[in-house]
Amino acid sequence: MIEKKKFLFEFTDITKTYHVPQGLFSASRSLNALRNLSLNIRQGEVLGLVGESGCGKSTLAKILLRLEHPTSGEIIFSGKPFSEIKRSKLSEIVQPIFQDPYSSLNPSKTIGQIIEMPLIVHGNHDKKNRRHRVQKMLELMALPSRMLNVYPDQMSGGQRQRVAIARALITEPEMIICDEPTSALDVSVQAQVVNLLMSLQQKFKLTYLFITHDLAVVEHIADRVAVMYLGQIVEEAMTDEIFSSPKHPYTQALLGSVLTPDPRKAAPKINLGAAYPNPIDLPCGCAFHPRCPKALLPDCSVIAPDLVQFGKRNVMCSQINLNELRS
């Protein structure tokens, strides 16, 4: 069903390199935040993007929002080259929701002004129409209309996040980038925001890129999941497949560390070694091999695996690639 949907975004071989200064007398070194990353986002799907901090999730989001430009690689957006789309046009189509609703809303503007702003930016000069749309948006978010004249600091965290969602939706975008939208919120408020995001997605057939470290939420909301490690997608599949049979050792470790509430179980033993490698000094071969419990040395430290397709699933692990090929 989802396979038939057309692609909204097609990333091919995207690399993003940052130059990191090493002090006054040393040459700066390059950090590859994204390394030859290929990923498709289908129209109307919820794509969960998971991985540890520093794996490049947010860099990918920034490129989607054109806050950053890829160093190399090709992006096709709705069949057209991404670079041909003007930024103003893009911001009507792709909108972000950020993690912390305390810092993402301007404290000196009222809620009405905050939600209205994107309309003004996009050249809507009809004041009456703007008012009407803001009003409707508030209703959609189940915020009372008296909130229009309230400032962000008078609102709770959950209400603020709903304002951030309203601001993202007012231009009627096709795609929302949710960068940890529930991480800063309390458990009960988190549920409200997840519910709201789910119902909005169904109502407006929105496409979500849902970036989070909360795997339980991803399992609940996402259609498809991409797992990132050090700037690469190491596994990508439908949510059920990933959660029922993770193939990549890193995905297995990630899922193994989910703490489902169960007092009969102890905290899981994760065999990953403590250190996340320094992204400036990438391990050679498979970037995951120093932490990988299944690494076969020296092979894994020499051969960098490719993302290989097995059925509907993509996995980047030479061990698995060989095993699957044999069977």
Next chain:
Amino acid sequence: MVNDRPENILTVDNLVVDIPTPAGVLHAVRDVSFGLKKGRTLGIVGESGCGKSVTVMAIIGLLSKKIRVTAEQLKFSDMDLLGLSGRKFADIRGEHISMIFQEPMTALNPVYTIGEQLTEGYLRHRSATKANARNKALRLLDRVGISSAERRLNQYPHELSGGLRQRVMIAMALMCDPDIIIADEPTTALDVTIQAQILSLLSELQKETGTAMIIVSHDLGVISRVADHVLVMYAGRIVESGTAEQIFATPTHPYTQGLFSCIPVPGKTPKGSMLGSIPGVVPSLIGDLKGCMFRPRCDLASDRCLAQIPAVNFPVQHHVWCVAPVEELKERSEKVMLF
């Protein structure tokens, strides 16, 4: 619990914390009572502002002097912690009761090396030589899984990753072989894989040393995996307490039930279904507070809830501060149990 006091290493009886604010007195913690036994783990769970952190900060004596802390009893072993002077308390802190904070970046001093910070408490409490303290630090760093410990001692906090810093915090808490470790959201700032590692490390170390632990978290998963006994707090009060099994198998207070219905559990919550929610917002804790504070958000609320709420004892140890009919609570608890 409170009945078998002799075994308790920490006894808290009717702890009250009042914070003066320009708008009036904020009742941050009210009538919190519990006992902590040697080698056991107590979990305190609740949402922000419920008083869980203030409770442990009051126990370890780190609240500002302006804040009024009273209790019928606040005892570490046989020592009364309430009347203790600053200097006396400093003798206990780190030596007998130590703390692991949430954010290892802010809890570690950026201008001192890991080694200096690790040994500071040890040198203060034990009349040990620097070499002794350094040896102990090396042993502990090794024990908490930090490789090349010798080199780490001379490094500064910013040179370490978040996971390593939290390991340093744990090693620091263990330096003087404390009787109680208080961990306030010890893994909230960490990645999930590191969280699992840190939690299993804490459990392991606890088994080895027989230290008692209080772990504060908003994360029901963390609490369920680590705690033996659980307190659920709401608006400054305990609303439900019991063993972890009791709390997670038969959540009985309407707030606990609401909280549990809010989290998706992989393999249990139907995918894409609407999650439960608790309507309304947390009440203000300033001024006169009467009856059950959850009343405005509770669908079982009635006039009875305005009165003082006594604890209802379910069989052994399981206490629920709610006056709604027990049958009704029990019936609902089956729907939200988490395992």
